[in-house]
Amino acid sequence: MTKGPDEQKQVVLQVGAVLKKLRKEKNWSLEDLSELSGVSKLTLGNIERGETNPTIGMLWKISKTLSIPLMSLFSNKENTVNLSRAGKGLRITGNEKSWAIEPIFQNSTNETEMYRAYLQPNSSYYPEKHHQNTTEIATVMTGTLSIQVNNESYKLNQFDSISFGADGEHSYTNDSNELVVLHIILKYGV
Structure with missing residues (x-):
């Protein structure tokens, strides 16, 4: 962080x-x-x-x-109006520092979480499987990348989006020399 x-x-x-x-x-x-x-x-x-x-x-x-939900560990339910500025709040990194996420709102509901995610050039990220019945929606804000979901690969360009069950194997790969920025929504099932 x-x-x-x-x-x-x-x-x-x-x-x-x-x-x-x-x-x-x-x-x-x-x-x-x-x-x-x-x-x-x-x-x-x-x-x-x-x-x-x-x-x-x-x-x-x-x-x-x-x-x-992950953000429940950061729960701070004091404010009714929240402003999230890129690069100004909490940032959580992966072990190898090639992947980082910024929770857009730490006071999110138990059903939905939003993140800005950053994938460094020429790197991959292999997340843990998420909770059962979790849907992940990823939109590429800058750059291009490949997302692998259950052994099938999808190439996404700027502003492309993908939705998939995040309780299975999935990964993100940035084969370019540019930083990739994503907007990610996690929707938890019941």
């Missing part, structure tokens, strides 16, 4: 507090959540205490295990 140092620490602490609250609501120990999510008990404890900056892969595993 990238923000200014103080803002980033606040987000990390907030994610930890929300995670601990959600885990305790399920009456799960750290060991229970670790076994179910595949994230180590030590790492989960560090996240809950705000001592580590989790990757998007870890957050997906945790949210999927808790059966909640």
